[in-house]
Amino acid sequence: MKYISTRGKAPTLGFDDVLLGGLARDGGLYVPEPWPRLDAGAIAGFRGLPYPELALRVMRPFMKGSIAEAALAGIIDQAYRNFDTAEVAPLTELGNGEWLLELFHGPTLAFKDMALQFLGPLFDHVLKARGEWVTVVGATSGDTGSAAIEACRDRDAIEIFILLPKDRISEVQRRQMTTVLSANVHNIAIEGTFDDCQDLVKAMFNDQPFRDRHRLTAFNSINWARVMAQIVYYFWAAVRLGAPERSVAFAVPTGNFGNVFAGYAARVMGLPVSQLIVGSNRNDILTRFFETGAMQIGEVHPTISPSMDIQVSSNFERLLFDLEGRDGGRVAKIMAGFRKTGRFTVEARTLQAARAIFDGARFDDEVTKNTIHAVLKDSGLMIDPHTAVGLAAGRARRRNANVPMVVLATAHPAKFPDAVEAATGVRPALPARLKDLFERKERCAVLTNDIAAVKRHVQERARAKAAA
Numbered sequence: 367m368k369y370i371s372t373r374g375k376a377p378t379l380g381f382d383d384v385l386l387g388g389l390a391r392d393g394g395l396y397v398p399e400p401w402p403r404l405d406a407g408a409i410a411g412f413r414g415l416p417y418p419e420l421a422l423r424v425m426r427p428f429m430k431g432s433i434a435e436a437a438l439a440g441i442i443d444q445a446y447r448n449f450d451t452a453e454v455a456p457l458t459e460l461g462n463g464e465w466l467l468e469l470f471h472g473p474t475l476a477f478k479d480m481a482l483q484f485l486g487p488l489f490d491h492v493l494k495a496r497g498e499w500v501t502v503v504g505a506t507s508g509d510t511g512s513a514a515i516e517a518c519r520d521r522d523a524i525e526i527f528i529l530l531p532k533d534r535i536s537e538v539q540r541r542q543m544t545t546v547l548s549a550n551v552h553n554i555a556i557e558g559t560f561d562d563c564q565d566l567v568k569a570m571f572n573d574q575p576f577r578d579r580h581r582l583t584a585f586n587s588i589n590w591a592r593v594m595a596q597i598v599y600y601f602w603a604a605v606r607l608g609a610p611e612r613s614v615a616f617a618v619p620t621g622n623f624g625n626v627f628a629g630y631a632a633r634v635m636g637l638p639v640s641q642l643i644v645g646s647n648r649n650d651i652l653t654r655f656f657e658t659g660a661m662q663i664g665e666v667h668p669t670i671s672p673s674m675d676i677q678v679s680s681n682f683e684r685l686l687f688d689l690e691g692r693d694g695g696r697v698a699k700i701m702a703g704f705r706k707t708g709r710f711t712v713e714a715r716t717l718q719a720a721r722a723i724f725d726g727a728r729f730d731d732e733v734t735k736n737t738i739h740a741v742l743k744d745s746g747l748m749i750d751p752h753t754a755v756g757l758a759a760g761r762a763r764r765r766n767a768n769v770p771m772v773v774l775a776t777a778h779p780a781k782f783p784d785a786v787e788a789a790t791g792v793r794p795a796l797p798a799r800l801k802d803l804f805e806r807k808e809r810c811a812v813l814t815n816d817i818a819a820v821k822r823h824v825q826e827r828a829r830a831k832a833a834a
């Protein structure tokens with residue numbers, strides 16, 4: 367399988383180089399060329415398969431000519447062994463043809479684990495095969511850091527450094543990172559804000575000799591392999607609800623557009639997806655786009671669904687590339703304009719093509735809380751604020767009541783206990799695997815907001831120290 371850039375200028379690459387390389391050299395994102403297709407017979411054959419086996423069949427065309435099938439099966443088994451249910455992603459019925467797809471059974475209680483638990487062993491495998499290693503660095507405001515740490519812990523070919531703003535993240539979030547005592551995991555609390563942490567990470571990446579010496583890399587949401595691993599559960603859910611004979615609608619709480627783009631990919635591959643509903647909180651750049659055809663950056667507002675407090679949805683460029691007929695030159699022009707002015711618009715027929723598949727809806731924190739409350743009352747189920755935004759959007763925009771609708775439940779309610787308690791009066795309990803979180807030993811360095819100190823710290827703990 368070959369991969370091309372959405373901006374048309376970067377070299378065509380194979381899967382391994384796309385995995386390790388991240389952003390394309392022309393600033394674009396890599397996408398498969400062509401999209402692999404699965405016919406109805408192949409999809410019907412997914413029925414009854416365990417999650418790892420189905421994952422292998424959905425993902426293997428993307429890695430054709432790269433990772434051997436037996437090795438890939440081993441990596442997938444490792445990835446999903448850490449989930450607290452053999453089903454990996456259970457489907458729960460809400461009534462009225464509404465279903466919750468629970469994507470929060472991984473080690474950090476959010477859907478990021480669905481992809482990152484796979485990315486860790488996949489990176490390790492590809493790096494070892496090449497005799498290479500990398501240093502993952504990242505800044506976190508809470509959630510992504512723990513998912514990245516759980517993905518990388520105890521991996522031979524990976525060293526990971528995560529910067530977190532000291533005393534500015536919740537204790538549960540901090541402990542999910544600092545209680546991982548693996549030798550290759552390094553938590554650094556910075557005396558500063560999340561933005562300070564991000565600036566420090568950027569400064570490390572911008573120091574080319576430092577970046578090269580330590581082979582810095584990021585596990586960010588534009589990595590193609592993350593999208594790829596997310597395609598699997600769209601097939602998993604749809605097949606259980608009658609695909610390929612029956613179509614299925616999906617409602618997805620959306621930030622960076624990675625999760626819902628995976629649903630689009632499943633549809634292009636042949637899954638009968640009738641519609642994709644994008645749920646936004648007050649940060650509604652995507653909903654406004656689907657309403658007007660204009661993508662216009664606004665201010666970021668903090669909400670009770672913080673993992674969607676985003677203004678630029680970086681994975682959207684992958685959809686734009688297809689909407690614009692896979693014309694990289696055109697996408698490059700649009701994105702250059704967007705960078706300059708914070709705005710772009712698409713032609714009426716492009717918007718129409720997007721709207722044939724996508725709907726969007728936005729909800730404020732009040733509706734989000736009411737939705738959490740109503741679901742507990744009606745079904746006895748607790749949902750988290752992100753899931754509530756997705757469900758509210760699904761209920762508002764569902765086109766056909768006879769087509770089952772799957773709402774992606776992206777976090778465990780105990781991950782956002784304050785919001786859930788405010789909505790319901792009940793504080794959700796941590797699941798069994800985290801029951802002793804508050805008794806576990808922590809390890810975390812504390813550094814001032816000073817790039818020289820941070821670099822020294824990394825240098826002293828990194829693999830390249832002997833060479834420096």
Ligand SMILES: *Cc1c(COP(=O)(O)O)cnc(C)c1O
Nearest residue numbers: 621622623624625673752776777
């Ligand atoms: C990251 C995240 C989202 C948003 O997913 P995108 O792929 O960025 O659209 C939604 N809910 C939760 C809980 C998340 O962690």
